[in-house]
Amino acid sequence: MSDQADALARGAAAEGGKPLIDSQVEMARCIDSIRHCMDTLRHQTSEPVPMGVNAASRHRLTIVHKEPIGVVVAISAFNHPLNLIAHQAGPAIAAGCPVIIKPAENTPLSCFRLVEIFHQAGLPKAWCQVLVTENHQVAEQLATDSRVAFLSFIGSAKVGWYLRSKLAPGTRCALEHGGVAPVIVDQHADIEAAVPGLAKGSFYHAGQVCVSVQRIFAHQSLARTLAEKLAAAGKRMIVGDPLAADTEVGPLIRPDEVKRVHAWVEEAIAAGAELLSGGHSLDNHCYAPTVLFNPTASAKVSQMEIFGPVVCVYPFSEPDEALQAANSLPFAFQAAVYSQNIDAAMYYAERLDASAVMLNEHTAFRVDWMPFAGLKHSGHGVGGIAHSMRDMQVDKMIVLTSKSIL
Amino acid sequence: MSSREHFPLQIPGITPGKGQQVEVVSPFDQQLLATVETADATAVDTALNTAYALYRDRQGWLPVPQRLAILEKPCR
Structure with missing residues (x-):
């Protein structure tokens, strides 16, 4: 894998549209994720349970060790075609589970290539099978079969919750969906320092990331300035061929996604949002990085995951007004607060509906050993290598009884 | 990389070449990158049978040192 890293990154950029510079970062993270699977497995220990502490437990020694849970089915998403496979299949291999992967239909090639490397490394083919199903019914059959012990699903909330409702009795699952991520920028924020990160978090992989910055609630004293600086940053970004070395924003995954994103932007503008940058498609299925100022709360861009290079800035006057708006949706994943005032930052961090709150960092920040969890409609269970491995194992307690045990 | x-379908027990094919294209210019043979209900059932049989055969479980070696080799 290390010696094929550049080819794998180029392949991922070609099929998924993530710019090469970001695909190379993803490839490096993919290798780190696999290393983290090894580290987690190496440091996994059997745990004793106290015995010999009363008459009932006398003459006994007890140990709890880990067993594979059973067959793992991993249904993956298109937006990180290498590292998501590492996050879903790596822990399954480490845990000792047979795994069947259904990669995203738009980006299966990276998965095939990655798994082939594991097969070459000695993993018997039957222990990690990759398949693209011919239709959604067959995919549902795969996920909901009674032989499946654990379903790892990354994708839309609609499909994820539907599949969870259809799982066979006993099948456990982890779901990872989108977050419509909120950011609060208070009056104490250093917006010069904040804008580069917010621009990256908004437009990284053309916004097709579950923790992409989408809703920025900025204090009214600086909201306009922040939005204009973000718009300027968006206009400077190089948009286009994902395989070009200097591209910062690539295409959306399918042409119909470009149309959908544009329709949402037009709807927001028609309802009163001010367009500060972008707002139009470009050649070759790209969409210009777009900043909308003060869309209505009922606009689709304020209510649902855009999954496109569009960010919204909303002015607020009182902290609880920003919190109420940020927490108003049925989605919650990662959030962010920008402030140089620690009391203010912690006020927001403690009150935001989120599984993680970044302080002076954008919402898309992630390293692969972090717990990573959608709340409310955004997911079920906790991702991250060690957490996924725990999900894919069961504890087995062995109780040894012997009169020789004092 | 070939354009x-x-x-092909790589499900042990399933002969490749009989399934439908899907095209994988570049989202940037819609250039054809590859074709992939898809799995139907029978192929999925076979894959699940294979995986489940591996799980039920405890004597055949992959020991930890083997799993570590499989994970480590690609990272070198």
Whole structure:
């Protein structure tokens, strides 16, 4: 894998549209994720349970060790075609589970290539099978079969919750969906320092990331300035061929996604949002990085995951007004607060509906050993290598009884 | 990388070449990157049978040192 890293990154950029510079970062993270699977497995220990502490437990020694849970089915998403496979299949291999992967239909090639490397490394083919199903019914059959012990699903909330409702009795699952991520920028924020990160978090992989910055609630004293600086940053970004070395924003995954994103932007503008940058498609299925100022709360861009290079800035006057708006949706994943005032930052961090709150960092920040969890409609269970491995194992307690045990 | 790579179905017990094919294209210019053979209900059932049989055969479980070696080799 290390010696094929550049080819794998180029392949991922070609099929998924993530710019090469970001695909190379993803490839490096993919290798780190696999290393983290090894580290987690190496440091996994059997745990004793106290015995010999009363008459009932006398003459006994007890140990709890880990067993594979059973067959793992991993249904993956298109937006990180290498590292998501590492996050879903790596822990399954480490845990000792047979795994069947259904990669995203738009980006299966990276998965095939990655798994082939594991097969070459000695993993018997039957222990990690990759398949693209011919239709959604067959995919549902795969996920909901009674032989499946654990379903790892990354994708839309609609499909994820539907599949969870259809799982066979006993099948456990982890779901990872989108977050419509909120950011609060208070009056104490250093917006010069904040804008580069917010621009990256908004437009990284053309916004097709579950923790992409989408809703920025900025204090009214600086909201306009922040939005204009973000718009300027968006206009400077190089948009286009994902395989070009200097591209910062690539295409959306399918042409119909470009149309959908544009329709949402037009709807927001028609309802009163001010367009500060972008707002139009470009050649070759790209969409210009777009900043909308003060869309209505009922606009689709304020209510649902855009999954496109569009960010919204909303002015607020009182902290609880920003919190109420940020927490108003049925989605919650990662959030962010920008402030140089620690009391203010912690006020927001403690009150935001989120599984993680970044302080002076954008919402898309992630390293692969972090717990990573959608709340409310955004997911079920906790991702991250060690957490996924725990999900894919069961504890087995062995109780040894012997009169020789004092 | 070939521009017309093909990925046949690789389910142990299923003969490749009989399934439908889907095209994988570049989202940037819609250039054909590869074709992939898809799995139907029978192929999925076979894959699940294979995986479940591996799980039920405890004597055949992959020991930890083997799993570590499989994970480590690609990272070198």
